[in-house]
Amino acid sequence: MSAKKSKSLVRPYGDTTGDGMVQVSFTLPVPHDKRAEGAAALLAAKMGIEPAMVVHAKPMGPDFTFFVVYGSVSHLVDLRDVQVVERDYPLLSPKEVNSAIKKGLRRPLVVVGACIGTDAHTVGIDAILNIKGFAGEKGLEYYSELTVVNLGAQVAVPELVEKARLHRADAVLVSQVVTQRDAHLHNTREMSAAFREAFPAERRPLLVVGGPRFDELATGELGVDRIFGKGTTPGEVASYLVSALVPVPTTRKKAS
Amino acid sequence: MSRTTNPTPDPRRMLDLDPVTVRRARALARRAGKPVVNLAQRHTTVSVERAVLRLAGLEGADVEGIPWVNRLVDVVREQVGLEHGVALPVWDAMMREGDDLTTLAQRAAAGSVDFQIPEGKASTYAGRIARKDVSAGIRRIDASRRQRDRLIEKFGDPPAPWIYLIVATGDIYEDIPQAQAAAREGADVIAVIRSTGQSLLDYVPEGPTREGYAGTYATQANFRLMRAALDQTSRELGRYVRLTNYASGLCMPEIAALAGLERLDMMLNDSMYGILFRDINPVRTFVDQRFSRQVHARAGIIINTGEDNYLTTADAVEAAHTVTVSQLLNEYFAKEAGLEDWQLGLGHAFEINPEIPDSFRLELAHALLARALFPNAPLKWMPPTKHMTGDVFRGYLLDGFFNLAGALTGQGILLVGMMTEAVVTPWLSDRDLALQNVRYVFNAAGGLREDFRPAPDGFIAERARQVLGEAVDLLEDIVDDTLLEAIADGTFGLMKRPADAGRGLDGVFRKADGYLNPAGDLLEERATR
Numbered sequence: 001m002s003a004k005k006s007k008s009l010v011r012p013y014g015d016t017t018g019d020g021m022v023q024v025s026f027t028l029p030v031p032h033d034k035r036a037e038g039a040a041a042l043l044a045a046k047m048g049i050e051p052a053m054v055v056h057a058k059p060m061g062p063d064f065t066f067f068v069v070y071g072s073v074s075h076l077v078d079l080r081d082v083q084v085v086e087r088d089y090p091l092l093s094p095k096e097v098n099s100a101i102k103k104g105l106r107r108p109l110v111v112v113g114a115c116i117g118t119d120a121h122t123v124g125i126d127a128i129l130n131i132k133g134f135a136g137e138k139g140l141e142y143y144s145e146l147t148v149v150n151l152g153a154q155v156a157v158p159e160l161v162e163k164a165r166l167h168r169a170d171a172v173l174v175s176q177v178v179t180q181r182d183a184h185l186h187n188t189r190e191m192s193a194a195f196r197e198a199f200p201a202e203r204r205p206l207l208v209v210g211g212p213r214f215d216e217l218a219t220g221e222l223g224v225d226r227i228f229g230k231g232t233t234p235g236e237v238a239s240y241l242v243s244a245l246v247p248v249p250t251t252r253k254k255a256s
Numbered sequence: 257m258s259r260t261t262n263p264t265p266d267p268r269r270m271l272d273l274d275p276v277t278v279r280r281a282r283a284l285a286r287r288a289g290k291p292v293v294n295l296a297q298r299h300t301t302v303s304v305e306r307a308v309l310r311l312a313g314l315e316g317a318d319v320e321g322i323p324w325v326n327r328l329v330d331v332v333r334e335q336v337g338l339e340h341g342v343a344l345p346v347w348d349a350m351m352r353e354g355d356d357l358t359t360l361a362q363r364a365a366a367g368s369v370d371f372q373i374p375e376g377k378a379s380t381y382a383g384r385i386a387r388k389d390v391s392a393g394i395r396r397i398d399a400s401r402r403q404r405d406r407l408i409e410k411f412g413d414p415p416a417p418w419i420y421l422i423v424a425t426g427d428i429y430e431d432i433p434q435a436q437a438a439a440r441e442g443a444d445v446i447a448v449i450r451s452t453g454q455s456l457l458d459y460v461p462e463g464p465t466r467e468g469y470a471g472t473y474a475t476q477a478n479f480r481l482m483r484a485a486l487d488q489t490s491r492e493l494g495r496y497v498r499l500t501n502y503a504s505g506l507c508m509p510e511i512a513a514l515a516g517l518e519r520l521d522m523m524l525n526d527s528m529y530g531i532l533f534r535d536i537n538p539v540r541t542f543v544d545q546r547f548s549r550q551v552h553a554r555a556g557i558i559i560n561t562g563e564d565n566y567l568t569t570a571d572a573v574e575a576a577h578t579v580t581v582s583q584l585l586n587e588y589f590a591k592e593a594g595l596e597d598w599q600l601g602l603g604h605a606f607e608i609n610p611e612i613p614d615s616f617r618l619e620l621a622h623a624l625l626a627r628a629l630f631p632n633a634p635l636k637w638m639p640p641t642k643h644m645t646g647d648v649f650r651g652y653l654l655d656g657f658f659n660l661a662g663a664l665t666g667q668g669i670l671l672v673g674m675m676t677e678a679v680v681t682p683w684l685s686d687r688d689l690a691l692q693n694v695r696y697v698f699n700a701a702g703g704l705r706e707d708f709r710p711a712p713d714g715f716i717a718e719r720a721r722q723v724l725g726e727a728v729d730l731l732e733d734i735v736d737d738t739l740l741e742a743i744a745d746g747t748f749g750l751m752k753r754p755a756d757a758g759r760g761l762d763g764v765f766r767k768a769d770g771y772l773n774p775a776g777d778l779l780e781e782r783a784t785r
Contacts, residue, residue: 027685060688061437122533123642126569152535154456178452178470212678230646 008079020072022049027066032059040067048074085216085227087236089243094143097238101145104246111140111241112164112205113173114151117187121177122153124210128173128234137233146238157187157194164205165198170245171206173237179213185222192223206244208237267666270705271628271720272712277728278629284731285584288739293592295740296546299539300773302458302763304547305329305342307509308775310517311393312386314357315476317462324361325510326459331364335371339768343390347382348374357389379770387774391785394554394778397516401556404496404519407487411496414444417637417662417670418498419694424449424681426468428478432485439489439497442691445522445669447500448482450474455505455534456759460514470681474501474511479518498522500560503548504530506540506760512548513775516555522601522669523552526562527589528582531743532751533565537758538743549593550779559595560669561586564605564638566748572607572642576622577726578748579604583626584731585739587633594779597632601669605638606658614715616657621719623665624710628720637662639673651675652693659697664708670694 014021024044030036037054044052052071060066092100101109113129115122127134129150131141141148149167151160164172174191176184188209195204210228219227226240306325317323332338332345349371350360363369374382421443423434435446451468454461464481465473472478479501486497498521503512508530515523527545530536552559563579563586570578583602590600604626608615626635639658644651655673662670672690674682682690710716734742746752778784 025685027683058688060684061440064684066685066688123568130569153533154453181469183469 010077010079011075012073020074021070022073023068023070024049025066025068027060027064029064031062032057032065036065037067040065040069044069044071050074083217089240091235092239092242094138094235094238097143097242098145100242100246104242104248105145108145108147109170109241109245110147110149110167111171111173112149112151112160112167112169113140113175114155114160114163115153115175115177116155116157116160116191117176117178117183122175124175124177124212125150125152125173128175128210128232128237133234137235139234140238142234143238146241157191160191161194161198164195169205171208171241174207174209176209176211176214179211184211184213188222188224196223206241208240210237267624267627267631270665270709271624271717273625273628273721273724277724281580281584281629281724281728281731282588284728284735285581285588288731288734288742289585289588289592292542292739293546293589295539296542298767299543300338300341300765300767300771301509301540301543301760302329302333302338303507303544304509304773304776305332305338306507307513307547307551308341308343308390308773309346309357309361310510310513311397311775312357312389313393314361315462316358318362318365321462323459323462324358324365327365328361331367331369332371336373338765340373340770341767341772343386343772343774344374344379344382344770345371347386347389348372348378351378351382351385373770383772383774386772387777388785390774391778391783393513393517394775395784397513397551397555398784400516400519401554404521404556407490408496411490412494414495416634416666416668417698418444418634418668419691420445420447420500420636420669420671421687421691422447422449422671422682424471426451426470426472427466428464428472428481429466431472432482435482436485436489438687439486439493441688442695443497443672444495445498445500446482446486447522447524448472448474448478450502455502455530455536458506458760458763460507460510474514476514476518479514479520483519498558500524503552503559504562505534506530506536506544506763508541508544509547509551512551512555512557515557516551520557522558522560523548524562525549525552525559526565526603527586528743528748529562529565531753531758532748533562535753535758537761537764538740538753538755540758540760540764543764545589546593547776547779549590549595550776553590553594553596553599554779554782556599558599558601558634559590560601560636561603563603564607564636565603567605567607568642569751572605572609572622573612573618576618576723577730579622580625580629580723580727581730581734582748583630584727587630594782597630598634600630600633601636602626602630602633603636603638606640606654606661606673607638607642610640610643610654616661617715618719619657619661620664620710621716622723623661623667624716625720625723627665627667629724634668636669636671637667638671639677641677644675644677644679646679648675648679651677652689655690655693656697659694660701663698663701664705666705 011020012022037057040054041052049071052069056068058066113125130139133139140146207224208226209224212230214227216227216229306329309325336345421438423431425431449471451471451473461473461475464477490497500522503523503525530541531538563582640654652675674686676686740755744754
């Protein structure tokens with residue numbers, strides 16, 4: 001592809017540009033027979049996969065059949081229509097984070113983190129907060145200018161608010177992994193509402209949630225300042241906290 | 257499913273460990289654990305006391321769903337404290353009031369019973385009747401164990417490794433057909449995952465339940481329903497399908513008792529998991545642990561320990577020795593409570609970062625070390641979770657290597673890995689694909705263990721010796737420092753848990769002179785009356 005205009009329109013790529021090839025697998029609640037395979041091909045066609053090749057069909061017990069389907073999808077995506085949250089803050093090294101806080105805040109920045117509700121999965125919050133860190137980056141506890149209070153799992157919202165007040169949190173980090181019955185969304189809304197009630201707007205800590213199944217665009221709907229999705233690293237969170245909370249020092253050695 | 261029925265080669269011949277070091281490791285584990293056992297013996301908890309009442313037959317709940325055992329223990333605690341145990345004041349009041357246990361609990365909750373700590377003859381009498389009533393529960397546990405033995409004899413015992421599958425719908429009536437389907441697909445062990453948050457409830461919910469988050473509540477009625485369904489399926493399949501649940505969290509002693517009564521076959525039961533991963537107070541945990549393990553020992557239940565969890569938070573290579581240390585401690589605590597080797601499903605996991613060189617050889621070394629250290633324990637082998645990225649294709653390959661490591665090192669209980677780990681709760685197709693993976697590996701390589709002898713001075717043997725050496729060093733530090741301090745310092749799973757903090761501490765009581773717990777006595781004495 002050479003022309004700029006055509007680059008914004010994309011189709012899936014199998015082994016030839018524009019072939020549109022995709023592969024899907026699914027189960028239908030029907031016994032395995034010819035009709036079941038036909039149903040799989042029909043479903044694929046309705047998904048825009050046409051012609052569809054039902055390359056594998058396997059009975060799973062008497063009542064279900066598992067399918068693998070390959071085919072060319074008729075849909076196109078215009079990259080200009082894509083909406084994502086682009087990183088709108090500079091990525092800083094731990095050293096730069098520490099020095100920015102030192103100069104801009106002149107005190108450690110306090111972060112209180114927790115898994116709220118019944119969520120017992122501390123994987124996410126620990127990946128961001130524990131020194132051990134994630135993806136080769138050390139967690140926020142490693143940053144000398146960050147004071148980290150990790151409340152761990154299954155923290156009740158009132159307790160989180162209380163601890164945030166006690167520790168004078170600048171930011172509250174909440175991780176939500178369990179998504180059954182949209183628990184992560186309910187919990188987050190409950191949390192943000194509680195903070196709005198407990199703090200005057202200008203004193204409210206920055207509210208940040210993270211988890212693998214959040215929509216990063218849903219900040220307004222959930223009442224939080226930032227949402228981080230899957231694969232977020234501690235460095236990204238630290239950099240964001242600096243950009244959101246640390247005033248740029250007014251006296252600088254060099255004008256930028 | 258084709259699984260090798262060849263005699264298991266002696267794991268100690270696969271890996272030559274220095275017997276002096278092994279003995280030293282066990283001796284250190286004993287020295288580290290003994291003070292904790294002493295501590296446990298000096299204390300009781302609200303949940304231990306409630307378990308006593310459950311064994312005496314107190315069931316049911318009030319209109320708010322709070323079990324009568326909670327109501328009764330709370331009133332006794334308020335009036336006379338729990339330092340003497342619940343048995344003396346309760347049976348003393350029963351004798352005086354002429355009530356049965358349920359009526360007494362109801363009246364006590366309504367505020368119309370005055371409890372006292374009986375003395376002299378009244379105390380001896382109350383103690384004797386309490387023992388008689390509680391022993392009926394112990395004998396029901398004994399009867400359940402005999403029933404299990406009979407059914408295994410009748411239906412047949414599947415060969416190792418036992419294929420372990422999880423169901424977790426939140427609704428017991430959905431769980432049952434899923435569990436039966438899983439058993440038909442090849443599962444030898446069904447684990448019903450508990451609802452998220454149950455571990456922090458200080459009561460056991462009542463009745464059949466249909467509302468759970470990411471799992472189903474552990475209740476006596478749910479246990480009974482599921483066991484009955486699996487008995488039916490066992491008969492149909494010609495092999496005894498085992499049922500697993502969780503004796504963990506704040507109600508561990510009670511859940512252990514219910515499991516014994518309702519003939520569950522395995523229970524997750526780790527000496528430190530609640531402390532580290534649920535922030536439950538260490539003293540509360542160790543007291544509850546000891547009682548629950550005594551019950552499991554009596555009930556012939558296989559415990560599964562939770563070392564795999566450390567590796568989900570700590571690095572599986574750097575922290576490999578903490579798994580070994582925890583296994584040794586779990587073994588000590590288990591043996592002290594009366595469990596036998598065949599009941600020790602000590603946990604470990606395939607959690608090494610697949611990006612690092614020789615990761616599979618390291619996994620083999622760690623798995624073989626566990627196998628050689630505990631040659632007569634079944635060992636519970638847990639699949640990768642931490643490095644399952646959402647790339648289900650790569651995940652399927654990792655699970656294949658996990659299964660291969662399990663086959664090569666003779667693991668007794670194989671938890672089936674799902675390629676959709678970290679993506680969704682397993683779909684029907686995920687389970688089917690996962691079982692195909694297991695079947696392929698055990699068909700193709702189930703007998704490979706016979707040919708597999710790591711070179712005595714090779715990478716695998718050296719690594720195993722290194723991990724054992726590090727475990728001994730850590731145990732030495734723990735002995736010097738005390739286990740409670742080590743837990744407070746974040747030795748396990750990088751969690752720091754001081755002994756004077758954590759949930760459930762207010763439910764711990766130091767035993768007074770004259771403390772009586774007929775269930776504890778019957779279990780310690782291995783008596784039936």
